[in-house]
Amino acid sequence: xxxxxxxxxxxxxxxxxAGVSYGLIVSGHDSQMIRKVIAVTMLLAFLGFTFFxxxxxxxxxxxxxKVLGILDCLTPVLxxxxxxxxxxxxxx
Numbered sequence: 093x094x095x096x097x098x099x100x101x102x103x104x105x106x107x108x109x110a111g112v113s114y115g116l117i118v119s120g121h122d123s124q125m126i127r128k129v130i131a132v133t134m135l136l137a138f139l140g141f142t143f144f145x146x147x148x149x150x151x152x153x154x155x156x157x158k159v160l161g162i163l164d165c166l167t168p169v170l171x172x173x174x175x176x177x178x179x180x181x182x183x184x
Contacts, residue, residue: 096157099150103160106140106167109133114174140167 113133116126144164151157 095150096154099147099154099157100160102150103143103147103157103164106137106143106164107160110137110140110167110170113137134171137167138171140164 110133113130116130116133141164144161147157147164148161
């Protein structure tokens with residue numbers, strides 16, 4: 093694999109993790125295994141900025157890597173916003 097493909101795959105990890113975790117949280121299913129998957133995927137989504145740096149180090153010039161890098165920087169913001177919304181919904 094060349095560096096471009098590895099950078100794209102690396103930067104897709106937080107985006108996919110955020111989608112999976114939000115989907116599992118919203119779904120009506122609940123078990124111990126699903127809770128563990130949610131915890132791991134939320135952590136990966138929260139650490140999206142680290143994947144941004146890894147992808148940027150592998151391939152700086154590719155346009156897809158730049159766009160995915162911007163989205164990777166937004167995933168921690170979305171995770172924080174999700175938890176703030178959860179806190180407000182329980183507190184109000």
